[in-house]
Amino acid sequence: MTALLDIENVFVRYGQVNAVRSLSLHVEPGEIVTVIGANGAGKSTLLNAAMGLLHADGGLRFDGADISSWGIERRVESGLCLVPEKRELFGAMSVADNLILGGFRVEPTERTRILASVYERFPRLAERRKQLAATLSGGERQMLAMGRALMSKPRLLMLDEPSLGLAPRIVADIFDIVRKLREAGVSILLVEQNARAALNVADRAYVMELGEVILSGGAQQLASDPRVAASYLGLH
Amino acid sequence: MDSLIFLFLVQDGATNGAIYALLGLALVLVFAVTRVIFIPQGEFVAYGALTYALLATGRVPGTVWLLPAMGLAAFAIEMIGKGSRMSGREIATDAATHIGLPVVVVGATFALADKSASALTNVLLTLAMIMPLGPYLYRIAFQPVADSTVLTLFTTAIGVHLAMTGLGLAMFGAEGLRAGPLTDARMEIGPLMLTGQNIAVYVATVALIAGLWVFFEKSLYGKALRATAVNRVGARLVGIRTSLSGGLAFGLAAAIGAASGILIVPMTTVYYDSGFIIGLKGFVAAIIGALASYPGTALAALFVGVVEAFASFYASNLKEVIVFMLIVPVLVWRSLGAVHDDEEE
Ligand SMILES: Nc1ncnc2c1ncn2[C@@H]1O[C@H](COP(=O)(O)OP(=O)(O)O)[C@@H](O)[C@H]1O
Ligand SMILES: [Mg+2]
Numbered sequence: 001m002t003a004l005l006d007i008e009n010v011f012v013r014y015g016q017v018n019a020v021r022s023l024s025l026h027v028e029p030g031e032i033v034t035v036i037g038a039n040g041a042g043k044s045t046l047l048n049a050a051m052g053l054l055h056a057d058g059g060l061r062f063d064g065a066d067i068s069s070w071g072i073e074r075r076v077e078s079g080l081c082l083v084p085e086k087r088e089l090f091g092a093m094s095v096a097d098n099l100i101l102g103g104f105r106v107e108p109t110e111r112t113r114i115l116a117s118v119y120e121r122f123p124r125l126a127e128r129r130k131q132l133a134a135t136l137s138g139g140e141r142q143m144l145a146m147g148r149a150l151m152s153k154p155r156l157l158m159l160d161e162p163s164l165g166l167a168p169r170i171v172a173d174i175f176d177i178v179r180k181l182r183e184a185g186v187s188i189l190l191v192e193q194n195a196r197a198a199l200n201v202a203d204r205a206y207v208m209e210l211g212e213v214i215l216s217g218g219a220q221q222l223a224s225d226p227r228v229a230a231s232y233l234g235l236h
Numbered sequence: 237m238d239s240l241i242f243l244f245l246v247q248d249g250a251t252n253g254a255i256y257a258l259l260g261l262a263l264v265l266v267f268a269v270t271r272v273i274f275i276p277q278g279e280f281v282a283y284g285a286l287t288y289a290l291l292a293t294g295r296v297p298g299t300v301w302l303l304p305a306m307g308l309a310a311f312a313i314e315m316i317g318k319g320s321r322m323s324g325r326e327i328a329t330d331a332a333t334h335i336g337l338p339v340v341v342v343g344a345t346f347a348l349a350d351k352s353a354s355a356l357t358n359v360l361l362t363l364a365m366i367m368p369l370g371p372y373l374y375r376i377a378f379q380p381v382a383d384s385t386v387l388t389l390f391t392t393a394i395g396v397h398l399a400m401t402g403l404g405l406a407m408f409g410a411e412g413l414r415a416g417p418l419t420d421a422r423m424e425i426g427p428l429m430l431t432g433q434n435i436a437v438y439v440a441t442v443a444l445i446a447g448l449w450v451f452f453e454k455s456l457y458g459k460a461l462r463a464t465a466v467n468r469v470g471a472r473l474v475g476i477r478t479s480l481s482g483g484l485a486f487g488l489a490a491a492i493g494a495a496s497g498i499l500i501v502p503m504t505t506v507y508y509d510s511g512f513i514i515g516l517k518g519f520v521a522a523i524i525g526a527l528a529s530y531p532g533t534a535l536a537a538l539f540v541g542v543v544e545a546f547a548s549f550y551a552s553n554l555k556e557v558i559v560f561m562l563i564v565p566v567l568v569w570r571s572l573g574a575v576h577d578d579e580e581e
Binding site: 070090 | 321456459460462463466467469470471472473474475476477
């Protein structure tokens, strides 16, 4: 079986700075894969490059196709989607318009159908559909960002620190949604600093440090690895 | 002051102000979506006015050749840039919009251009010739530098303005043109006599603004344009091509410019370089509206028109000076506000 996302020996640079170095990673269909690592390890850079916001050198394949020369819109159309760290919502526009635009590349009838299913998944958004995105609370904004991403019918959803800045109860909700999305057939690539929660929900995990993968394996196995425990789970 | 003169000046000002409002809105739109300060907006006014005036006398305007030339140039740039990475369907779409469309418009123009053609036919032909120039111009001159600074984009805009003025001279000659009114209808309101042209200006302005509102609020592409203006990264992430938004914004600006030209050319003689000053007055309104607020810009435009009417009555030599001085207090006020903004960041 071909991997859904296959990143092979990829480099990403900001000018002279090598933010991602010789990195390889793959996500199989139906998997939840997490990338954990300290602030500045290069996790966001990796996701942004996979989405096409940044230029990457190396192998980038999605569902078997070489996507390295594709524009973002073509990647979106083929089922790749990123919920970025900063969410990048349309603040001055309504919740409903944010969602509708999430389905910009989807057929109109299909868009209406998916919109209904997103409202069903996030009743909070349905209640606030007329409200401007900028006026939402942090948790609601994250839900809107995920809802907007789901509007594009993603096959692989890349989530960049979805728990960042959220209250613990809401973080639990978000990870719950991640599990449910996988049950609905969406594969997930999850980047987190909250390593404990991420390892809990994921099948497999990669640990990044200074732009490189230093460890990888089953999520449970890594969670009990003493090196991971010491550096990322706050155990001594 | 004589109240009749007062009313007359207000009416005159409102008519011009309506035109400035349209141009100001186009400037705000283009800036919000592409960060381009669209100096050539006025050239589209002159092109629209002169194209319409020539068609009204049964002649074929030079703009009809500019259209396929620019379409071909835009198509060539697109193909050289990324033709090898495009699918067959994408290339076909591109060829249709850049070559097929101009060919159809050229054919229609030669088939329909005639002294006896109706005003509506000429209006539609003019819009069909001018509107596509917007996206072509964006593709040729602005998309290649789309990610550079506002200053670079501004410099490009000035270059385009000069080039388009020169082309205007080549296509239309140095002589001014004037067209007959769109309609001969008249209407009396108390002491005021509204000509059909006045009414056409008001109706067209209100209709265009209403049309733009519906487009931005209700249509997917209108929302995509707003989204690009609000958050470019967000727009790219949902699969909106920023080049598509840019082309769309330029198309709307070109159409608004051409419509403005058609509306004014029965009221005043238009020369190949008349657009610049007219566009600048829309620009004054847009600056007063902070290049951001659509209702603010529309109101400011009416104000600019009325001030201009009074200035030309009481101090006609200083008319332009007075109008352009309007932005000074606004800039001073804003620069005081800017100190505050910097502290916040
Ligand atoms: N726009 C940028 N320009 C230059 N360097 C950057 C930029 N964004 C991130 N970096 C650098 O790249 C490295 C990786 O950053 P990032 O991918 O954001 O890490 P993470 O998401 O793991 O916290 C850091 O050293 C950061 O300083
Ligand atoms: Mg990050």
